[in-house]
Amino acid sequence: MKELIESIRKRRSVRRYSEEKLSQEEYDKVESYLHRLKPLIPDLRVEFQIVPCSETNCKFNAEYCLLVYSEEGNLWLTNVGYMLEQWDLYLASLGIGVCWYGMGKVEEERQCDLMYAIMLSFGKCDADAFRNGTDDINRKAASDFWTGCGDERLGEIVRLAPSAVNSQPWRVEQVENKFNVYRQKGGVPLLSAQLFKRWNKVDMGIFLCFLDVALESEGYRYSRVLGTESDEGKRVLVATYTLEGK
Ligand SMILES: Cc1cc2nc3c(=O)[nH]c(=O)nc-3n(C[C@H](O)[C@H](O)[C@H](O)COP(=O)(O)O)c2cc1C
Structure with a gap:
């Protein structure tokens, strides 16, 4: 995971996307990284669906949204946060914008034994959508x-x-x-x-x-x-x- 350190200083929520689409190569990288995420709780099954953002209630102009479903159990939402933050950081390293979207809703929350957890929007964005220092960051000390x-x-x-x-x-x-x-x-x-x-x-x-x-x-x-x-x-x-x- 330590390779993600560079992205920690760079990432920020991207809510404004460009018209440009992800290339097939970028899409494949983004999709295949989902299968390499390190879980906090290996026993909990987590699955993903990538859908056009326009098919969700997400109000951003992103190309896609990632829908996250998981088995429920102790720390299942914490596990989802742990896994998908790795993905958020990885996409920042590729210059692809992401925003966690807690306001997201799906029609069917339950899919067999899995429960909808959260959605994240993602897509191409301008290079200046990322941080280039930590000066402007609004966080607790x-x-x-x-x-x-x-x-x-x-x-x-x-x-x-x-x-x-x-x-x-x-x-x-x-x-x-x-x-x-x-x-x-x-x-x-x-x-x-x-x-x-x-x-x-x-x-x-x-x-x-x-x-x-x-x-x-x-x-x-x-x-x-x-x-x-x-x-x-x-x-x-x-x-x-x-x-x-x-
Ligand atoms: C679990 C979670 C849910 C979030 N839901 C939304 C959301 O529904 N809409 C939105 O615009 N931002 C959402 N955000 C983004 C946060 O507002 C943002 O991460 C926070 O303000 C810090 O800013 P930064 O990500 O740019 O560093 C969410 C973030 C997290 C972690």
């Missing part, structure tokens, strides 16, 4: 969500993770070489609380993807024990990491 962080470089990378409505629901508490990653609940209007319940679980997978890319690119050896996607409590333990050295 790492110290606002990661207490006891022993390595500022990690914090500087993971703070760039995207999240629904830029809600950044992650909190990290570190003591020596161990840290817990939590999903912080609440702080959103009641009306949208139901939507956030789903999106913030995807956000946590995105964050873990950024974390793993950061740890690998900084040369850390580490182990991870996964927690839960439960809706109990204000703060939910998603994962515990132990750094085992470099």
Whole structure:
């Protein structure tokens, strides 16, 4: 995953696409990368459908949307976030624009034993749709969500993770070489609380993807024990990491 580090500084949500279409070669790369994504939970089956954006309720002028379906189970939405963020970063490396689209809806949410999880728009875009530095980025400082962080470089990378409505629901508490990653609940209007319940679980997978890319690119050896996607409590333990050295 460490090869994705370059894209972390470059990616941003692309909501304006060009008229140009993906070449067959680009389409094949985009499609085949879906089969190379590293899962967080290997036991959960995840499937994809690429459809013309015009056949969805996505309001962007993208050429395509990717529909993501998954088996349900503990951390299934977190797993989807973890997997598809790798794809988002890979497409940024190809100069192809992507936007997570939580507002997406499909007619049939259930497909046999799989459940619709989320959609992402994608297509060609201008080169200036990407970031060329992190100056203009609107995110919390790492110290606002990661207490006891022993390595500022990690914090500087993971703070760039995207999240629904830029809600950044992650909190990290570190003591020596161990840290817990939590999903912080609440702080959103009641009306949208139901939507956030789903999106913030995807956000946590995105964050873990950024974390793993950061740890690998900084040369850390580490182990991870996964927690839960439960809706109990204000703060939910998603994962515990132990750094085992470099
Ligand atoms: C799970 C998820 C759902 C999202 N849903 C939408 C959406 O429905 N519409 C939209 O315009 N952006 C959506 N976004 C994009 C976020 O608003 C965006 O990632 C965030 O504001 C950070 O900006 P950046 O991606 O440009 O860095 C979504 C992002 C995530 C992670």
